[in-house]
Amino acid sequence: MSNVHLRQLSVTLGGKRVIEGLDLAIHDGEFLVLLGPSGCGKSTLLHSIAGLNDVSGGSIEIGGVDMVGVDPSQRGIGMVFQSYALYPTMTVAKNMSFGLRVAGLPKADIARRVARAAAMLHLEDLLDRKPAQLSGGQRQRVAIGRALVREASVFLFDEPLSNLDAKLRAELRRELKLLHQTLGSTMVYVTHDQVEALTLATRIVVMDGGKVQQIGTPGDVYDNPANLFVAGFLGAPAMNVVGGEIDGRGCFRAGAFTVPVAGTVAGAAAATSQPAILGVRPEHIHIDDLPGSARLQGTVALVEPMGNHQIVWIRCGEQLLSAIVQDARGFAANEAVSFGIDATRARLFDPQDGKALSLHAHQLHAVR
């Protein structure tokens, strides 16, 4: 079994409590992404699973066995680092077999495992090359190969694509996704890039300040963010947020800006009068009306052409909202536009703690 179970995990680094009381269940075969800004604890969490950090409390079970205190090489895991950390003076074959040779495995076994991993990763022609002679994608595969030959059941990735240029990053991302489909192994992946998270993950764990903000599928965290942090972190351009209040009649008001929210997920909360923050994604703001949406007036502040779509920034009263327009319409600066908001896709948040206003428990950030 290659599932991972973290219970009440606490990690202290350099005197600071970086992770506190964390619970997380990682299922067999899933691609779990730990997503968050720098310093949120995601790398620390990964290093703790690997055994490269000391854990100050709680347990880490891999395949049902508590691994706290167990040497990293005995945990059945493999890890791919940001710099790939390939041994520079050794060939690809030696890189992959070094750990096995040190462990004293019989030569035939080693050869068999290396051949199998090389075949799976298309490295057969590269076995005699040194890392300096490989491309970025090839190095990534060798780093994975090193974990494969150890017959690891869980693969850990520490921001492997962060140092690459955009084009290479996209290419290697696709390779990784294909690899996961082929191997079917459990993979835990750390990144600060929400695009990587959305494209690669079967589930995403959004973290901030050492705490889990939300766990869910990419669709979940994108469409139903548990709090303002998650809402703002995923999606580019970021979700538009407007502070105001819900009046008792099922409408959100912020000055002249009015949106009926009776039909949203917020359900019963929409009926009580309270201060609230409205969040709506740029793709859910439509310039020129859509039947059933609220009609609002504004002027064009700025247009950013993006090739296959445009981002139009609309000034509406005191608000500056971004809208995504899929066609090639021209917009003049200060042109008056009317626009609508798809209220069923809008989300409401409590201004006090940033949590989503919702009746549905599974959309809050409680851990499974």
Place this chain on the structure above:
Amino acid sequence: MARPRRPARLTPFAALLPMALTAIVAYIGCALWTLRVSFTSSRTFASSQYVGLAQYERLFDNERWVLSLHNLALYGVLFIAACLVIGCLLAIFIDQNVTGEGVLRTIFLYPYAMSFVATGLVWQWMLTPGQGFPFDWIVDQDMVIYTVVIATVWQAAGLVMAMVLAGLRGVDPDLWKAARLDGIPAWRVYVSIVLPLLAPTLATVTLLLSTTVVKLFDAVVAMTQGGPGTASEVPAKFIMDHLFLRSNIGLASAGAMVMLAPVLAMLVPYAYARSRRVNR
């Protein structure tokens, strides 16, 4: 992006005139001069009487000279090996996140701040028979060269340590983590991964140590004066003695040229290897 046109003005050339003079006149010119003298029969004064390779023949018939070469070879091997081993060990141990690293580095490197003369004199005193140590190598013809090794290794090992430590600090820390995951024990990481990575640094260090070996003079003069007798004679001292004391300039020049040969033999492949690496 246009680069500024380099003016045909002479200023940069003029500014480099001292360097040109030094390189051409002082280095190349003097070396050639000495070469020429080595082919003459000069004794106290320069003579222009060419004698071909006679001085070289006389040189290698000279017992003191041959002994000095043997001494230097033995000294060189021991000195370089000891400096490398001790320096690397010190660097590796200090690299293990020890507290008081600054103090330790200061302690191991301070001997390098002393002159060879001071080093030689202190060790001469310390190794004086009947004083602190139970052996009397410094007055033993067969063993005296080892005392010079000890004194100069004490002086130079810290330098090796400092250079190797700088190299160790440049190793990607992720390599260490990957090795931990692979289950590689620390000593094996050093032997199979880190030291091969450090090969260029070690090559530089070895080159520096080798040139120090060839120049060995001050420490011998201070510590043993080449004695007892001529047991710790080294080529540099032989040459200096024959230049100034025994007034045999021709012979001394031949000796100097012989000293030059191994240095060139080391420099050429080293420079070639470096230029290949840079141009790749």
Place this chain on the structure above:
Amino acid sequence: MKVARVGIYAFLFSAALCFLLPLYVMLVTSVKSMDEIRQGSLFALPLALTFEPWRQAWSAVCTGAACEGVRAGFWNSVAIAIPSTIIPILLGAVNGYALSFWKPRGANVLFAVLLAGAFIPLQVMIYPLVRLLAAGGIFGSLPGIVLVHTIFGMPLLTLLFRNYYAGVPHELFQAARIDGGGFWRIFLQVMLPMSTPILVVAAIMQLTGVWNDYILGLVFAGREHLPMTVQLNNVINTTTGTRLYNVNMAATILTALVPLALYFLSGRWFVRGIAAGAVKG
């Protein structure tokens, strides 16, 4: 794991003791009386501290004909070291600057020769240099020894500055050219002011090297200007009669004092100098 840590500290501690031992012996011997030295052990602490050996070493001990102590040598070393530090550093800086930014034709070949020269044994060049300096009338004089130190200090200093300036963004130089600067103006008003770290490193290394030099001082300095290292050796190895070990050790410490003090006060810069040389590879 704990055992390994203890082993590491044990090794380092014993090594530190070995390295400190000569310094300890030097200090301790220099403050003992001769009786104590004769009767006691090399390593024993002094029973009765005396600074008489120091006084003698400084002002009374005999070097050659005069019995003025190593005091004269000290001032000679100062007189030699100051110009022999300033001039080579300035030249090294100009060289490094010209090589890094201006790259005149043929300069790199010259530089390679210069560097190679740094490895060549001095003995290859001593006799011709003696003849040259004698012909110029400066053999055995202060300008003579300074010139010699300049000649032999140039390669390393040029290398230091060239590597340093290689790390300065080329755009800075180009901006200065566009602003109308010429060779000397850019050097004096832009580059040199930026060079403080490397100037400190170069000063430390050159000062230490010149102060600790023996062979050049022996040959070129002339009898009136013998540096401290040469005098020290004369004092200790050419005395007739009884050897005064305590005075000898005091004299040795006095000779090593300046570079050692410089080292202990500026350790970080010293290490930087070594790293700067090592980076060259």
